[in-house]
Amino acid sequence: MATYDNIRIPGMAIFEFELKSVEDILPWGEPGAHSLSWFALTDGQFRMIVGDQVLFRYSDEILSQWGSSEREAEYQVAAFLRSILSCVAAAVAPLPPRIERLASNWQLLMELEKPLDDVQAVDDLWLDAWQWLGERSPSTSYLVECPKVQFVRIGPELRIHWDNRERSIDGLPVWTAQQGVCVMSVEAFLEECRDLMRRLLSAMHERIAGIEVGAMKPQVEVSTSSLHEQHETWRAEFASYFGEYQPEVPWHETENALLAIAQKKGLRV
Template sequence: MRSSSIQFIALPRRISDASMALFEFDLDPVEEIVPWGSPNDPSLSWFVLTLGQFRMPIGDQVLFRYREEVLRLWESDVQRDAHYQIASIARDILGSVAPGVAPLPPFFELLATDRALLEQLLSVRLEDEAGRELSPDYYTAWRWLGERSPWTGYFVENPEFYFVRIGDRIHIRWDNRSKRVDGTEVWEASYGSYEIPIEAFTSECRDFSDRLLADMHKRISCIETGDFHPQVAVSIDSLREQQESWRCEFDSYFRAERQDIPWEEAESEIRKTAAVCGASLPA
């Protein structure tokens, strides 16, 4: 359920601490994008035409960039940066914006401040012999953090990161040390964190949405004029309708969302978790 109680401040780009955009992408040439569907009915939707490379330069690390060691292991022509439909990545990242910038209740802000404690608690997940989850309830305890963690399950050993607000800054944290193929770490950004002012973070997210929509608008226009040549015929009118649908979807992510699990229920389960592992929690 959505609400419009939080107002996001749209500021000019490049107010962040970084010299590059937080979310960088390069769309593949239209001519190289393989249609989806059956051989008898191939098609290219707006979504499919957003295929490209994506990366997040953060501090001295780059999220979504493969390690050279794993590329050698794969012995393939896989690009150095993650390669997928940028629309899907944008959907999942922008879907975490509203929760990420929302103020945390005092207990949760103190908990988020202590990353070591947070990770200790996150590691506690109790199941019976049949694999059924036991108390404390993991989903109830950590749904709030899941809402701040973009889903990237379409990648092999998908990168894991989250956005959490502490004070007036957004902390971007990642831990990909367990993401391995044949013992080799997959991602260049292994473990770390980065801070950015809330207004700058929101501006970067808006900019990501705006750049993708602008690039796709240009892409559709170039297909219409014959400057780009897709492998199958496409409907320009349909692509423009899809563009507008995606614009509306992206805009919706900048409105506040109601908390899925009540804070008091989450805190109760976290305190049960702390009792199991002997951790000390904020009062």
């Protein structure tokens, strides 16, 4: 069984991860051309602590079916960070008043999001209506039945919504966290995201230093100078996610599309 290096801070951090020990990370590529990149060396486990629930934690039922004891989602932790941080600018940006009122009624919003019977209407309206919510939804499609999570600002609050009731395999729930909401200040959410970035970068800096001095021994030879260069590239990418936000679909087009869908469904928004 693989071993993991704990990467945590005191207190109640929302985002937690453990990196797999360098010695346990399998090289990438074909025999004779194996390699380990900075990204590959972030292999590990990730979870989100949201109130009394834990996102990205597998259910007992699915673990029993899989014959696995690894409760947390496993993948490259850098991919989890990219998924989370790419939502930050959108998540903390104020919503237009009408859309904020709709988003504050999550049950109504989810009812509105259910697919229409009119396929053509979906083709015409869906992207305009829901692109804004997609920009606030971490994409973790590299996971089987990936969790459905959204970060949405309502006034001074940041709400983390999740609904995994339809995430199942053979009728078994994939995730322990089925449905809920966790609320915090926008500033606290921003700091959590910045801290997540700092912790991974710090852990990877130590990892590269450990490889350089021989304290950590990957299964194939790696270029630490290349790892340092990759480290700076990833640092720049992560930092870029904290910039200004511009919606991909203009807000007036989003509002018009939402109103059209609501009218088709007989809902008042």
